[in-house]
Amino acid sequence: MPAMTRLIYFSPTSTTKKIVEQIAVGFGDTSVTHHDLTRLREGLNLRLGDGLAIIGVPVYAGRVPEICLERLDGLSASSVPAVLVVLYGNRAFEDALIELRDVVVAKGFAVIAAGAFIGEHSYSTTTQPVAAHRPDLADLAKAREFGSLIASRLRDGIGAALPVIPGDLPYKERMSLGGVAPxxxxxxxxxxxxxxxxxxxxxxxxxxxxxxxxxxxxxxxxxxxxxxxxxxxxxHPTVDARREMLVNQCSERKEPALFL
Ligand SMILES: Cc1cc2nc3c(=O)[nH]c(=O)nc-3n(C[C@H](O)[C@H](O)[C@H](O)COP(=O)(O)O)c2cc1C
Ligand code: SF4
Ligand code: SF4
Known part of the structure; x- marks a missing residue:
C-alpha cells in the first residue's frame, strides 16, 4: 500500500472534488492530503516521491481547461502511481482524458487507472437542468468501487501497464468564449x-x-x-443556445467509464 494518498484537483462547482474524494474512500488509505487547485493563486509547487496521486479535472469543450494546466505546472513525480479523473456534464469527455494522461505522464507519474465521471453541467439551471444533482449516490458508489478495485490491483501487483484510454490526436481544438461572464x-x-x-x-x-x-x-x-x-x-446568446442543445440532446443519463 502506498505511503500517502494525495488528492489533486480543480473543481469550481465541487463535482470533481466529490468523485476524487470517494475514490480515496474506496482506496482505503487513512492518510489523505488535499491539494485543491481551484482557488490557488500561485499554482502548485510539489514533487512527489512516493504514495498515490488521484488527479481530477473538469472537462471544458472536450479538453482539460487551460487553467488546470497552469496550476499543475509545478507538479512533478518520480514514478509515483496516479489515478486520473475527468468530470464531464453528460455531453462528452472527448480528448480530455488522454490530454490529462499525456500531461501527467510527462510529469513523471505512472498512470495506473483512469475514469470519466458525470457531474451536473456548469450551465445547468433549475428550469433547464443538465445532469442535475450528479454525481448522485450511484455515481459516488461507483467511485468508491473504482478506488477499492485499484487498491486490490496494487496489492496483487497488477496495474503497472498504462490503461488504454479513448481520445484522439491531435486533441480537439480549444473553444474560447472570451468576454462572456455571469x-x-x-x-x-x-x-x-x-x-x-x-x-x-x-x-x-x-x-x-x-x-x-x-x-x-x-x-x-x-x-x-x-x-x-x-x-x-x-x-448570453451563445451560452443560451448551448444550454438549449444540452437539454435537448444530452438528457439521457450517461454512466461513468473506467479504464484500468
Ligand atoms: C466552459 C465549459 C465547457 C464545458 N464543456 C463540456 C464538455 O465539453 N462536455 C461536457 O460533458 N461537459 C462540459 N462542461 C461541463 C463540466 O464538465 C461539468 O459541469 C463539470 O462537472 C464541472 O466540474 P466541477 O464541478 O468540478 O467544477 C463544460 C463546462 C464549462 C464551464
Ligand atoms: S466570474 Fe466566471 S470564473 Fe469567476 S466564478 Fe463566475 S463563472 Fe467562474
Ligand atoms: S451576486 Fe451579490 S448576492 Fe450573489 S453572491 Fe455575489 S455579492 Fe452575494
Whole structure:
C-alpha cells in the first residue's frame, strides 16, 4: 500500500472534488492530503516521491481547461502511481482524458487507472437542468468501487501497464468564449461577497456593486450556483443556445467509464 494518498484537483462547482474524494474512500488509505487547485493563486509547487496521486479535472469543450494546466505546472513525480479523473456534464469527455494522461505522464507519474465521471453541467439551471444533482449516490458508489478495485490491483501487483484510454490526436481544438461572464441583478444582490470568494480566477470585485472582469471568466458557474439569493446568472446568446442543445440532446443519463 502506498505511503500517502494525495488528492489533486480543480473543481469550481465541487463535482470533481466529490468523485476524487470517494475514490480515496474506496482506496482505503487513512492518510489523505488535499491539494485543491481551484482557488490557488500561485499554482502548485510539489514533487512527489512516493504514495498515490488521484488527479481530477473538469472537462471544458472536450479538453482539460487551460487553467488546470497552469496550476499543475509545478507538479512533478518520480514514478509515483496516479489515478486520473475527468468530470464531464453528460455531453462528452472527448480528448480530455488522454490530454490529462499525456500531461501527467510527462510529469513523471505512472498512470495506473483512469475514469470519466458525470457531474451536473456548469450551465445547468433549475428550469433547464443538465445532469442535475450528479454525481448522485450511484455515481459516488461507483467511485468508491473504482478506488477499492485499484487498491486490490496494487496489492496483487497488477496495474503497472498504462490503461488504454479513448481520445484522439491531435486533441480537439480549444473553444474560447472570451468576454462572456455571469451578470448580477442589483435588485436581488445583497453584496454579500460570496461570489468573489468562490471565483477561481479572482475576477469578481464587490464594493457598492458587483464588477466582473469578463475576459478572464471561465464560465465555470461557481458564482451563479453559489449566490445565496440567486442574483447571479449566466445568460448570453451563445451560452443560451448551448444550454438549449444540452437539454435537448444530452438528457439521457450517461454512466461513468473506467479504464484500468
Ligand atoms: C466552459 C465549459 C465547457 C464545458 N464543456 C463540456 C464538455 O465539453 N462536455 C461536457 O460533458 N461537459 C462540459 N462542461 C461541463 C463540466 O464538465 C461539468 O459541469 C463539470 O462537472 C464541472 O466540474 P466541477 O464541478 O468540478 O467544477 C463544460 C463546462 C464549462 C464551464
Ligand atoms: S453572491 Fe450573489 S448576492 Fe452575494 S455579492 Fe455575489 S451576486 Fe451579490
Ligand atoms: S466570474 Fe466566471 S470564473 Fe469567476 S466564478 Fe463566475 S463563472 Fe467562474
Amino acid at each position: 451578470e448580477t441583478d442589483p435588485g436581488l444582490c445583497t453584496l454579500c461577497g460570496t461570489c468573489a470568494s468562490l471565483c477561481p480566477t479572482f475576477v469578481i470585485r464587490v464594493d457598492d456593486r458587483v464588477l466582473t472582469d469578463a475576459e478572464r471568466c471561465l464560465k465555470c458557474c461557481a458564482c451563479t450556483k453559489g449566490c445565496p439569493p440567486g442574483a447571479r446568472t449566466l445568460h
